[in-house]
Amino acid sequence: MTETKPGVPNSETDPDVAAELEGVPADMIDSPDKTLEADLARVSEELETARQDILYAKAETHNVRRRLEKDIADARTYAATAFARDVLSVADNIARALEAIPAELRADDKFKNLVAGLEATGREIEKVFASHGITRIAAKGLPLDPHQHQAMIEMPSDEAEPGTVLQELQAGYMIKDRLLRAAMVAVAKKPD
Structure with a gap:
């Protein structure tokens, strides 16, 4: 035990x-x-x-x-990205309307108020865009940037380097640091 x-x-x-x-x-x-x-x-x-x-x-x-x-x-x-894209078409149409008015009609008293109203509307849209961080993309005369420009056509040119934007067909825009809409452009190429 x-x-x-x-x-x-x-x-x-x-x-x-x-x-x-x-x-x-x-x-x-x-x-x-x-x-x-x-x-x-x-x-x-x-x-x-x-x-x-x-x-x-x-x-x-x-x-x-x-x-x-x-x-x-x-x-x-x-x-506001989707809304801003929709408003861009309104801004484009106002710009086209202003471009379509010939110089002689702009001087006519009957059309002065119409032209002034369209210009004021365009300025107001630009002001609203700026207040929301929406900026236009620079294009003409710059090298093609595939992140901001969409090449629609190539045009032969002796004056510009190949790949340079010759003409802006539709303005492009950024919202802050993001692409809202690419600029549609015509790009220079070597002449044939």
């Missing part, structure tokens, strides 16, 4: 202790310090894993928050 210390339960004499120790390996019963060290190492390992998981979760949450803030800012900045 094993010797017991006073106040320490003995598995041989106490049925409750025997029931609790049932299924526990004998080496664990014999050396509780080793078991505690192993448990402590396991718990430390689990704690470190949990700490890493929390750090990853925090980083992912931060990234998601940043992406959402950027998406919200972009939505505010570019919310």
Whole structure:
């Protein structure tokens, strides 16, 4: 029979202790310090894993928050894009109407008010565009930029370098730093 210390339960004499120790390996019963060290190492390992998981979760949450803030800012900045594209056709039609009025009719008293009204409307549209960050793309005389210009035709030219924009067929526009509509242009090519 094993010797017991006073106040320490003995598995041989106490049925409750025997029931609790049932299924526990004998080496664990014999050396509780080793078991505690192993448990402590396991718990430390689990704690470190949990700490890493929390750090990853925090980083992912931060990234998601940043992406959402950027998406919200972009939505505010570019919310009027579709509407602005629609209004561009109105601005184009006003410009075409002004170009179509011959110089002699512009001087006629009957047409002066019409011309002045169309010009004022054109200026107002340009002012509204400017207040919303919509700017016209420079094209004529510049090299073709495929990010801003759409070449519609090539025209032979001795005066301009090949690839230079000779004529703007339809104005292009940017909204802030994004392309709203590419400028449709005629581009120089070497003469035949």
